[in-house]
Amino acid sequence: MSIRHGLLALLERGPMHGYQLRAAFETSVGGTWSLNIGQVYTTLSRLERDELVAALPENEGQRPYAITDGGRAELNRWFATPLERSDRPRDELAIKLALAMTTPGVDVAAVVQGQRTAGMRALQEYTRLKTRTGPDDLSWALVLESMIFQCEAEIRWLDHCETALLRRRPAPAPASATAPAPDREEAHR
Amino acid sequence: MSDAVLEFRDVHRTHGTGPAAVHALRGVTLRVRPGELVAVMGPSGSGKSTLLNLAGGLDLPDGGEALVDGVALDSLSHRRLAAVRRRTAGYVFQDFNLLPSLTAAENVALPLELDGTGVRAARRAAFAALGDLGLGELAGRFPDQMSGGQQQRVAIARALVGDRRLVLADEPTGALDSETGETVLRVLRDRVDAGAAGLLVTHEARHAGWADRVIFLRDGRVVDTSGPLAAAEDLLEHHS
Numbered sequence: 541m542s543i544r545h546g547l548l549a550l551l552e553r554g555p556m557h558g559y560q561l562r563a564a565f566e567t568s569v570g571g572t573w574s575l576n577i578g579q580v581y582t583t584l585s586r587l588e589r590d591e592l593v594a595a596l597p598e599n600e601g602q603r604p605y606a607i608t609d610g611g612r613a614e615l616n617r618w619f620a621t622p623l624e625r626s627d628r629p630r631d632e633l634a635i636k637l638a639l640a641m642t643t644p645g646v647d648v649a650a651v652v653q654g655q656r657t658a659g660m661r662a663l664q665e666y667t668r669l670k671t672r673t674g675p676d677d678l679s680w681a682l683v684l685e686s687m688i689f690q691c692e693a694e695i696r697w698l699d700h701c702e703t704a705l706l707r708r709r710p711a712p713a714p715a716s717a718t719a720p721a722p723d724r725e726e727a728h729r
Numbered sequence: 730m731s732d733a734v735l736e737f738r739d740v741h742r743t744h745g746t747g748p749a750a751v752h753a754l755r756g757v758t759l760r761v762r763p764g765e766l767v768a769v770m771g772p773s774g775s776g777k778s779t780l781l782n783l784a785g786g787l788d789l790p791d792g793g794e795a796l797v798d799g800v801a802l803d804s805l806s807h808r809r810l811a812a813v814r815r816r817t818a819g820y821v822f823q824d825f826n827l828l829p830s831l832t833a834a835e836n837v838a839l840p841l842e843l844d845g846t847g848v849r850a851a852r853r854a855a856f857a858a859l860g861d862l863g864l865g866e867l868a869g870r871f872p873d874q875m876s877g878g879q880q881q882r883v884a885i886a887r888a889l890v891g892d893r894r895l896v897l898a899d900e901p902t903g904a905l906d907s908e909t910g911e912t913v914l915r916v917l918r919d920r921v922d923a924g925a926a927g928l929l930v931t932h933e934a935r936h937a938g939w940a941d942r943v944i945f946l947r948d949g950r951v952v953d954t955s956g957p958l959a960a961a962e963d964l965l966e967h968h969s
Contacts, residue, residue: 656955657955659934660955666938692934692938
């Protein structure tokens with residue numbers, strides 16, 4: 541998602557100045573994505589250039605911004621359009637594993653297990669945060685849930701990778717080491 | 730480390746003999762202390778159920794030791810082992826296994842009554858266990874008057890009634906929807922936070938997220954563990 545749409549959504553509640561927008565943004569996503577004030581003002585000036593927001597007169601040294609009709613139309617269009625998978629960043633982990641598979645001397649199972657442990661630890665942490673959310677924190681709870689489900693999906697995928705790697709490994713009993721499989725000892729610590 | 734309610738020391742368990750032998754556990758070491766919830770994850774056949782059965786004294790190891798409150802289960806007579814099963818450990822299964830003709834309070838009181846506690850004292854303990862879990866209002870209801878989630882929470886109360894301090898849960902959220910399953914896990918978590926030791930077998934990472942530590946089993950071995958690093962150190966034993 542872009543910061544542009546985030547700010548437009550917040551301004552739909554009413555005019556706000558930069559610091560208010562930053563605080564409101566962090567409240568709605570629960571600190572999972574923190575903005576610096578420079579990003580907020582840069583984005584606001586672009587939105588103003590595109591006539592999606594309008595600057596209001598300064599008040600106590602702060603300049604509030606209001607959403608325009610054009611901004612509202614853009615916001616509605618954004619909410620009405622599903623995110624395409626291709627709009628999201630490339631999956632760095634899948635690329636890393638693919639490279640690990642094809643790079644000699646890499647213990648792929650260890651890469652998989654290390655990643656799964658990290659994913660599980662993150663999942664535990666998000667679950668802990670979720671237990672502390674109150675009934676009024678539904679938007680934050682849902683953001684946490686999203687991260688929990690993503691962790692879960694990643695862990696399931698890593699489980700699947702581990703199984704596939706073990707299946708590919710030649711049977712251990714007869715020492716007919718003709719198959720040119722890479723060294724892939726079961727990782728242990 | 731005698732503070733552990735449950736301790737496995739290099740536990741091995743093989744089912745069957747000869748070429749058909751299945752090595753269900755191959756050297757598992759772990760500890761579960763009061764106030765600690767440990768989740769066990771792993772694919773089918775990884776040894777999860779065997780581990781849970783050994784923890785509850787429903788099965789005994791071929792090698793190594795399974796200890797409850799510092800006592801090796803295989804050193805006990807049948808009678809004393811049965812007493813551990815009845816008094817120390819409580820089970821929560823995928824199916825709630827509540828008796829349909831008994832109310833929630835009667836279901837929870839039943840294990841104590843079977844163990845020789847008087848009806849009145851058992852009923853008192855059952856109300857206390859239900860109250861601890863915030864289920865006091867369900868006490869008089871029959872299973873068919875409760876939702877699946879409520880039944881499962883009553884089953885947790887039954888698993889922990891009296892002074893049983895070890896709760897063993899096998900996919901306790903079973904077929905419950907995710908929201909209801911979560912209330913069940915919350916109850917389990919609360920009970921553990923109040924001082925019980927918990928072992929949770931699950932194949933869902935989202936549920937394992939409620940645990941303090943997560944152990945990954947594969948082919949009877951602990952291949953991975955996730956949790957506080959200090960605790961992980963004494964947990965991670967890998968015997969090939």
